[in-house]
Amino acid sequence: MKVxxxxxxxxxxxxxRMAKLVANDPVFEKFSKPMLGRKELFKxxxxxxxxxxxxxxxxxxxxxxxxWLRHYIDEPNYTDLHWEMFVPAIEGQGTKEQKKKWLPLxxxxxxxxxxxxxxxxxxxNVQGLETTATFDRQTDEFxxxxxxxxxxKWWPGGMAKVATHAIVYAxxxxxxxxxxxxxxxxxxxxxxxHSPLPGLTLGDIGMKFGHGTYNTMDNGVLxxxxxxxxxxxxxxxxxxxxxxxxxxxxxxxxQLLYGTMVxxxxxxxxxxxxxxxxxxxxxxxxxxxxxQFGSRNGGPETQVIDYKTQQSRLxxxxxxxxxxxxxxxxxxxxxxxxxxxxxxxxxxxLPETHACTxxxxxxxxxxxxxxxxxxxxxxxxxxxxxxxxLPELFAFYVPACSYxxxxxxxxxxxxxxxxxTVSNLGYKQPVGTAAYLGRVTPLLQNNCAVxxxxxxxxxxxxxxxxxxxxxxxxxxxxxxxxxxENPEEGFAELSIDLVxxxxxxxxxxxxxxxxxxxxxxxxxxxxxxxxxxxxxxYALFLxxxxxxxxxxxxxxxxxxxxxxxxxxxxxxxxVRPNAIAFVDSFNHxxxxxxxxxGRYDGNVYPKLYEAAWKDPLNDSxxxxxxxxxxxxxxxxxxxxxxx
Ligand SMILES: CCCCCCCCCCCCCCCC(=O)SCCNC(=O)CCNC(=O)[C@H](O)C(C)(C)COP(=O)(O)OP(=O)(O)OC[C@H]1O[C@@H](n2cnc3c(N)ncnc32)[C@H](O)[C@@H]1OP(=O)(O)O
Ligand SMILES: Cc1cc2nc3c(=O)[nH]c(=O)nc-3n(C[C@H](O)[C@H](O)[C@H](O)COP(=O)(O)OP(=O)(O)OC[C@H]3O[C@@H](n4cnc5c(N)ncnc54)[C@H](O)[C@@H]3O)c2cc1C
Numbered sequence: 005m006k007v008x009x010x011x012x013x014x015x016x017x018x019x020x021r022m023a024k025l026v027a028n029d030p031v032f033e034k035f036s037k038p039m040l041g042r043k044e045l046f047k048x049x050x051x052x053x054x055x056x057x058x059x060x061x062x063x064x065x066x067x068x069x070x071x072w073l074r075h076y077i078d079e080p081n082y083t084d085l086h087w088e089m090f091v092p093a094i095e096g097q098g099t100k101e102q103k104k105k106w107l108p109l110x111x112x113x114x115x116x117x118x119x120x121x122x123x124x125x126x127x128x129n130v131q132g133l134e135t136t137a138t139f140d141r142q143t144d145e146f147x148x149x150x151x152x153x154x155x156x157k158w159w160p161g162g163m164a165k166v167a168t169h170a171i172v173y174a175x176x177x178x179x180x181x182x183x184x185x186x187x188x189x190x191x192x193x194x195x196x197x198h199s200p201l202p203g204l205t206l207g208d209i210g211m212k213f214g215h216g217t218y219n220t221m222d223n224g225v226l227x228x229x230x231x232x233x234x235x236x237x238x239x240x241x242x243x244x245x246x247x248x249x250x251x252x253x254x255x256x257x258x259q260l261l262y263g264t265m266v267x268x269x270x271x272x273x274x275x276x277x278x279x280x281x282x283x284x285x286x287x288x289x290x291x292x293x294x295x296q297f298g299s300r301n302g303g304p305e306t307q308v309i310d311y312k313t314q315q316s317r318l319x320x321x322x323x324x325x326x327x328x329x330x331x332x333x334x335x336x337x338x339x340x341x342x343x344x345x346x347x348x349x350x351x352x353x354l355p356e357t358h359a360c361t362x363x364x365x366x367x368x369x370x371x372x373x374x375x376x377x378x379x380x381x382x383x384x385x386x387x388x389x390x391x392x393x394l395p396e397l398f399a400f401y402v403p404a405c406s407y408x409x410x411x412x413x414x415x416x417x418x419x420x421x422x423x424x425t426v427s428n429l430g431y432k433q434p435v436g437t438a439a440y441l442g443r444v445t446p447l448l449q450n451n452c453a454v455x456x457x458x459x460x461x462x463x464x465x466x467x468x469x470x471x472x473x474x475x476x477x478x479x480x481x482x483x484x485x486x487x488x489e490n491p492e493e494g495f496a497e498l499s500i501d502l503v504x505x506x507x508x509x510x511x512x513x514x515x516x517x518x519x520x521x522x523x524x525x526x527x528x529x530x531x532x533x534x535x536x537x538x539x540x541x542y543a544l545f546l547x548x549x550x551x552x553x554x555x556x557x558x559x560x561x562x563x564x565x566x567x568x569x570x571x572x573x574x575x576x577x578x579v580r581p582n583a584i585a586f587v588d589s590f591n592h593x594x595x596x597x598x599x600x601x602g603r604y605d606g607n608v609y610p611k612l613y614e615a616a617w618k619d620p621l622n623d624s625x626x627x628x629x630x631x632x633x634x635x636x637x638x639x640x641x642x643x644x645x646x647x
Pocket of ligand 1: 085
């Protein structure tokens, strides 16, 4: 099962080796983080990042090993942006010459980069960005400028205090004409003394949600006051500006400029499964340890994991962690394929890849953020302690619903793709994840044939249900849209339904990928049978949660919906005996979980009690302030005037 979760034996070995390397190195200790002030916390992160970079070089780690090392260090910091966005942006949007010049500097960290796209006034709407890059043909330079307060770059990670360079997205202006938003390599700080270069205002945007979490990252604000950069620092794979000031757009879609975001969105789906699996591991192990009520004649009380309500909240999240793991693997292969095609200037799968990365990013991050919070609640009061590991994980994780594409905005991109697919149905057969829309007649006409709860243990019945639901919702939106004279107005008016139809489409993808994974990639019987149970839990949980869609579209009868719910209850009893095996298969070490409740040894109460005494408030019995502020109250015998 560990290999199934890791994806392969080699992947398991790499991640296991890196997890142990981090867990066994005191430099990467995490428990004290929440007690540090912002400056100490930040310096602590710089120290860890420097030590990690030395480890990577001393041990000559591979790129894959280095990714896992950074992952298990489990601390947002400037290297995330450098490796996940700055380097990929140059790789994806730089010309050969630009890659030749900048990549060796970036890959040896002689320069440290960030990705500066979002501004105070615009994040989702990239075409609305206000920073300008005006071409000066006299000097063969671009003049970077922040014309308004809202044009201030705002949020880029690592930009406030660490990054020496940034890919800055700005409006290209030539002779007063706007030629779209493009990426520019801009140096921010001196490589000698790290001071901001002339014309640049740089700072941190302030504390963020949660304490020890994203405050290890210096998300920055940046303003330009007519800063000049050489013309060859505009990323020119997609579009070019000649020395004479002529703008040329290559015959590639302008959306390749968005390629870095697509790349990160597909990694964010894999990260969602990791984050959700951490929370589920903690809540499952604790639900086995925790006993409450149910004692018979002095016997032990009931383990809370045996309550059906606990199972109905926990096991769908366990199943979702596996579903997101597998769909993340599938998405990565889709992305690798599109990258290879782009090399050959084949853009045929770019729209679908964009829709899948956008939609699955939104689906998995929303479900994971809600899932982490549900796992906190599944642990009762102790889940609210920092030592449970859950509040910090939640605070660390939730921005994923906003960054790299706000989730609703992303679902609307899926809707745009689906509406276009439906409008082309007459003369273009949909393929890939939208292929089911090409079989729309049976999906609209045939209703569910399930007669018994057992009938739901059939992947074909499940797949047909999810295809019919999505098809009926998407086609329904298409039909209503057709009634609007102005398609854009119709799209805006129907956007709520369109987002729901997009979610149905994305849930179909996750369910079908889970089924495909079981049919084609999981060998043998034991592991396969156990994962089949989780696949049915995932699908029937979604069917139950969204049964309104299945009923409203006429595909399901209320009876069939209740049979699905009955089967779900039965499935929970099948998950229960393997619950600990499922979460142990994540191979999360105690260091990574950073949770007293999720300890591998289950030794919760003594360790909870021990952790409490580490709080600085327990350094003394009579703490500072008692004499000055509490004793006087006790002695003054003051009371409310009306007593
Ligand atoms: C344990 C857990 C660890 C977690 C931790 C580690 C994680 C790894 C560390 C990094 C940590 C993250 C740090 C956050 C980093 C930021 O957040 S970076 C900033 C991210 N910002 C965004 O994502 C902005 C989102 N907005 C957008 O992408 C664009 O504005 C939108 C929404 C796509 C609209 O773009 P637009 O140019 O107005 O285009 P639009 O008119 O909507 O569409 C035009 C056409 O282009 C197409 N199109 C649009 N975009 C694309 C695209 N990307 N590709 C292809 N086609 C496209 C459309 O489909 C449409 O096609 P047609 O319908 O015409 O055929
Ligand atoms: C922790 C963190 C790290 C970040 N790191 C970086 C970074 O390194 N580099 C970088 O460039 N950016 C970064 N960002 C910024 C991030 O990319 C943006 O915040 C994100 O893209 C969301 O954009 P926004 O803030 O403009 O949201 P908005 O779009 O303003 O969202 C506000 C509300 O408006 C709604 N909305 C917006 N447009 C529409 C529409 N057309 N239809 C319907 N509803 C709509 C949204 O659904 C949302 O509910 C980071 C953000 C965070 C939180």
